[in-house]
Amino acid sequence: MSKSYIDAYNEAVFETDKQAALAVVNQALNDGFSPEDVVFKLIIPAVEAMMARIEQDLDSNLAQHFMTAQIAADVTERMLEKFAVPPEFIGRVVIGAAYGDLHSLGKRIVIGCLKSMMIDVIDLGINIRAEQFVDSAVDYDAQVIAISAMMVHTATGEKGSLKVRALLHERGLEDKIKLVVGGAPYRFDPELYATVGADAWAPDGVTAAKVIAQLIREVNA
Amino acid sequence: MRNGLTAEIGAICKVSDIEGQWRIQTLGEVPAKGFCASGFIDAVAMLLNAGLLKPSGRFFEKNCKAYHMEPGNPHSAIFAGDIDIFQRAKASFAAAMMQLLNYAGLSIEDLGVLWICGSFGQYLDLNSAVRVGLLPPVDSTKVTRLADASLVGSEKILVDPDADKAATAILDRIKVVNLGGVLEYENRFIDHLRLQAIEDPEPN
Numbered sequence: 001m002s003k004s005y006i007d008a009y010n011e012a013v014f015e016t017d018k019q020a021a022l023a024v025v026n027q028a029l030n031d032g033f034s035p036e037d038v039v040f041k042l043i044i045p046a047v048e049a050m051m052a053r054i055e056q057d058l059d060s061n062l063a064q065h066f067m068t069a070q071i072a073a074d075v076t077e078r079m080l081e082k083f084a085v086p087p088e089f090i091g092r093v094v095i096g097a098a099y100g101d102l103h104s105l106g107k108r109i110v111i112g113c114l115k116s117m118m119i120d121v122i123d124l125g126i127n128i129r130a131e132q133f134v135d136s137a138v139d140y141d142a143q144v145i146a147i148s149a150m151m152v153h154t155a156t157g158e159k160g161s162l163k164v165r166a167l168l169h170e171r172g173l174e175d176k177i178k179l180v181v182g183g184a185p186y187r188f189d190p191e192l193y194a195t196v197g198a199d200a201w202a203p204d205g206v207t208a209a210k211v212i213a214q215l216i217r218e219v220n221a
Numbered sequence: 222m223r224n225g226l227t228a229e230i231g232a233i234c235k236v237s238d239i240e241g242q243w244r245i246q247t248l249g250e251v252p253a254k255g256f257c258a259s260g261f262i263d264a265v266a267m268l269l270n271a272g273l274l275k276p277s278g279r280f281f282e283k284n285c286k287a288y289h290m291e292p293g294n295p296h297s298a299i300f301a302g303d304i305d306i307f308q309r310a311k312a313s314f315a316a317a318m319m320q321l322l323n324y325a326g327l328s329i330e331d332l333g334v335l336w337i338c339g340s341f342g343q344y345l346d347l348n349s350a351v352r353v354g355l356l357p358p359v360d361s362t363k364v365t366r367l368a369d370a371s372l373v374g375s376e377k378i379l380v381d382p383d384a385d386k387a388a389t390a391i392l393d394r395i396k397v398v399n400l401g402g403v404l405e406y407e408n409r410f411i412d413h414l415r416l417q418a419i420e421d422p423e424p425n
Binding site: 017063 | 275276277278279280283284301304305308309401402407408410411412414415424
């Protein structure tokens with residue numbers, strides 16, 4: 001895919017201009033590129049480059065973080081419907097906010113990145129009990145449970161990921177289902193994830209997608 | 222916000238564009254000590270109109286830390302971080318209105334009256350509020366402002382013997398909608414972070 005599409009798409013995303021980003025995608029389709037090309041050669045490299053760019057840019061704002069993930073997920077979903085053969089996901093994640101935690105926007109950035117990187121996502125929503133995380137992961141055959149916690153007490157509380165870990169252990173699921181966490185408290189204390197029984201954590205959406213992809217490969221190996 | 226104030230003496234309550242020059246007005250007509258909400262919204266609209274602020278919420282100039290609405294007065298400065306905070310507040314507001322319209326199956330055009338209550342609403346410049354996407358673009362003749370609406374209501378309940386009946390009639394028609402956790406609302410919130418007038422129908 002030519003650099004001009006990539007540059008135009010990136011510029012539109014950087015300016016949080018969804019309509020302009022969609023226009024670039026439509027132009028690429030009209031010019032004969034396949035939906036597969038759009039996802040693999042435009043969206044996936046772009047979301048990665050864009051997250052790196054705005055992470056390093058001290059002037060970047062929240063709107064840019066949200067829009068980068070949202071546009072990527074939106075375009076990917078539109079393209080998946082047009083794939084010549086059904087898309088192959090590399091795996092499945094069950095995601096939600098920890099019990100007692102009502103913050104939903106942080107995990108949306110992660111969901112956007114996961115979807116654009118061809119990882120299937122089951123979003124359970126907010127304030128999710130440990131049992132529901134584990135039961136859903138089993139029902140949906142997911143390789144990874146991802147728990148978002150934006151407050152220290154929902155990150156470290158007994159009903160949060162600690163309990164999910166205990167349930168996975170009790171039910172003998174620890175080889176089949178990996179546990180990842182994310183959210184503000186983990187950024188303040190990079191060792192906290194281990195304290196709450198998680199297998200891994202990530203500070204941002206793109207890293208989360210990479211960490212989760214790696215865990216899926218480990219489970220499937 | 223770095224220079225945020227309540228509506229107190231010294232707060233910039235209005236910013237106007239007089240032939241390309243910004244002019245600030247403060248409460249009490251004393252030197253500016255910061256912005257109250259109406260002045261801040263005016264300032265954001267002015268910065269957008271001047272092309273200094275982009276719809277993404279970033280300043281056009283690279284490495285620009287702040288713009289001063291009054292040259293030389295540090296209390297009149299607006300920082301990039303202030304804009305970021307404002308975007309979230311106005312996005313939640315605008316997304317809520319559009320979500321409720323969506324639930325009701327109505328468009329902005331269908332609105333007969335737009336009530337703006339609270340003391341802040343009394344001084345809000347409608348053009349600025351529409352420009353930044355805080356309020357829907359409605360004809361100004363459809364806007365009715367009502368200061369101290371809850372106080373007036375309380376007073377009415379106390380002195381008017383029929384008020385109870387009227388209040389009950391209103392209560393019967395009210396449906397409480399909790400937008401927390403509504404996926405559609407969250408999508409709208411993100412779309413409305415952009416600093417631009419609300420579009421109806423919303424772009425797909």
